Amino acid sequence: MKVALDTNVLAYAEGINGSAMRDRALLYIQRIPPSAIVLPVQTLGELFNVLTRKARRRPARAREAILSWASAYPLADTSPSVIASAADLAAIHGLSIWDSVVLAAAAESGCRLLLSEDLQHGFSWNGVTVVNPFAGSSHPLLAALLKLYPA
Numbered sequence: 001m002k003v004a005l006d007t008n009v010l011a012y013a014e015g016i017n018g019s020a021m022r023d024r025a026l027l028y029i030q031r032i033p034p035s036a037i038v039l040p041v042q043t044l045g046e047l048f049n050v051l052t053r054k055a056r057r058r059p060a061r062a063r064e065a066i067l068s069w070a071s072a073y074p075l076a077d078t079s080p081s082v083i084a085s086a087a088d089l090a091a092i093h094g095l096s097i098w099d100s101v102v103l104a105a106a107a108e109s110g111c112r113l114l115l116s117e118d119l120q121h122g123f124s125w126n127g128v129t130v131v132n133p134f135a136g137s138s139h140p141l142l143a144a145l146l147k148l149y150p151a
Contacts, residue, residue, distance in 0.1 A: 001145055004038045004076065004106035005029070006116030007046040009133065014047070014065060016055055021134070028115065028133050031149045039069060040076045040105035042098060076105035089125065103128060113141055 011017075012025035029037070044066045051062035076082075078101055085107065086100035095103070099119055106114045107126040114130045121132040122139065131139040138146075 001113065001141075002036055002038055002109060002111040003032055003113045003115060003145065004040055004102070004109065004111040004128070005043065005073075006040075006102055006114060006118060007043040007050065008117040009115050010039075010043060010047045010069060011050045011054075012134075014051060014055070016050060024134060028146075031146055033149065034073055037073045038076050038106065038109045038111055039073045040102045040109075041078050042101045042105060044070060044075075046098070074109075076109040076111075078105060079108065082108055085126070093123075093125070095119070103130070113145065115142075 009025050009028070012021040013029055015022045047069070048059075048062045048066050051057045051065055052059055057065075082101060082104045085104035086097055089095050089100035089104060090097045093100075099116075102116070103114055103119065103125060107128045111128050114128050115133045116130050117132050117134055119130040121130060121135055123130045129139070129141055131142045133142060
């Protein structure tokens with residue numbers, strides 16, 4: 001099962017919002033095989049902004065971080081078809097265009113899950129279910145995935 005990671009999961013893994021959130025994000029990232037993780041390219045641009053603005057990292061350090069993520073996992077490009085699907089999502093479901101790009105890229109990459117704290121937990125579109133890994137209760141799909149890869 002392929003899993004896309006949204007910006008907030010990457011940001012927390014980078015230490016944004018403290019060590020407790022970092023540890024929780026890394027727990028998921030480390031348990032899921034790297035070949036099953038997909039990073040929408042959009043998330044890397046957003047991560048750069050979070051690291052430079054919120055974390056006040058120097059741009060060169062933020063660049064190193066996003067390049068490290070990009071070399072560690074397969075990327076989902078923002079293709080013309082992703083943009084078209086994202087526009088549909090934004091228009092029909094009222095999502096922001098940028099969240100829609102992430103979700104559409106995940107769908108185009110064949111992901112079954114999108115781990116995100118930003119989108120509605122449980123929202124499904126085009127075969128992808130949004131799961132908030134930081135919610136109080138685990139979604140059945142995430143629980144099933146983690147069962148395959150025990151800590």
